[in-house]
Amino acid sequence: xxxxxxxxxxxxxxxGKPVTLSCSxxxxxxxxxxxxxxSSQAPKLLFHYYDKDFNNEADTPDNFQSRRPNTSFCFLDxxxxxxxxxxxxxxxxxxxxxxxxxxxxxPGTRLxxx
Amino acid sequence: xxxxxxxxxxxTLSEEAFLTINCTYTATGYPSLFxxxxxxxxxxxxxxxxTKADDKGSNxxxxxxxxxxxxxxxxxxxxxxxxxxxxxxxALRGNSGGSNYKLTFGKGTLLTVxx
Numbered sequence: 212x213x214x215x216x217x218x219x220x221x222x223x224x225x226x227g228k229p230v231t232l233s234c235s236x237x238x239x240x241x242x243x244x245x246x247x248x249x250s251s252q253a254p255k256l257l258f259h260y261y262d263k264d265f266n267n268e269a270d271t272p273d274n275f276q277s278r279r280p281n282t283s284f285c286f287l288d289x290x291x292x293x294x295x296x297x298x299x300x301x302x303x304x305x306x307x308x309x310x311x312x313x314x315x316x317x318p319g320t321r322l323x324x325x
Numbered sequence: 326x327x328x329x330x331x332x333x334x335x336x337t338l339s340e341e342a343f344l345t346i347n348c349t350y351t352a353t354g355y356p357s358l359f360x361x362x363x364x365x366x367x368x369x370x371x372x373x374x375x376t377k378a379d380d381k382g383s384n385x386x387x388x389x390x391x392x393x394x395x396x397x398x399x400x401x402x403x404x405x406x407x408x409x410x411x412x413x414x415x416a417l418r419g420n421s422g423g424s425n426y427k428l429t430f431g432k433g434t435l436l437t438v439x440x
Contacts, residue, residue, distance in 0.1 A: 215368075217368075242426060251433070251435075252432070252433070253414060253430040253431065253432050253433050254369070254414075254430060256427060256428075259427070261426075301368050301369065303369075305426060307426050312357065312418065312426065313357075313359065313371055313374060313418075314371075314428060315371070316361075316368040316369040316370070317368050318367055318368045319366075319367065319368045321366070
């Protein structure tokens with residue numbers, strides 16, 4: 212089945228130690244999104260790639276960066292995780308320009324910062 | 326800008342009870358509307374959607390009708406099951422140009438169904 216895959220499902224890191232979360236998709240969608248979701252809150256969009264174009268949300272801290280080396284993969288890099296960065300990180304994709312336009316979400320990566 | 330206001334939870338029901346979760350929105354133009362469901366420890370799954378006024382989305386016994394006159398998209402189910410326990414998010418996708426493919430979410434409603 213076509214899907215959005217996130218690895219790992221659970222990630223533990225230490226305060227200040229860089230961490231990378233991975234997302235891949237078999238849907239061939241041209242837009243990929245990264246969301247941060249804290250407990251009992253709605254997902255908060257951090258940034259997205261529309262094709263190769265990176266779009267950062269105005270309030271996303273500089274500590275968060277992203278890479279999209281090809282259509283299928285997208286990475287979230289947290290350069291110096293703080294305790295406040297502990298959250299669920301969700302990747303999503305959508306096909307714009309002729310697709311159904313709905314977003315498909317991965318299962319998420321739960322990040323713990325010690 | 327666009328916004329979604331969703332019924333505050335938590336909502337606790339007994340099995341086979343009727344469910345309504347209210348959702349209203351503010352947007353320019355003609356947004357698409359969605360309900361997503363999130364089970365514990367998982368990502369979001371699309372439950373149903375509607376792309377134009379008077380459309381009814383339905384899936385797994387859940388329904389929601391796009392009411393432009395009341396700017397609402399209330400989620401309903403006639404008989405809930407324990408397995409419906411989850412967090413439900415109402416969301417809209419704008420249709421007024423610019424970055425209109427981004428979703429605006431409501432705050433989510435936690436539903437617990439007891440046997």
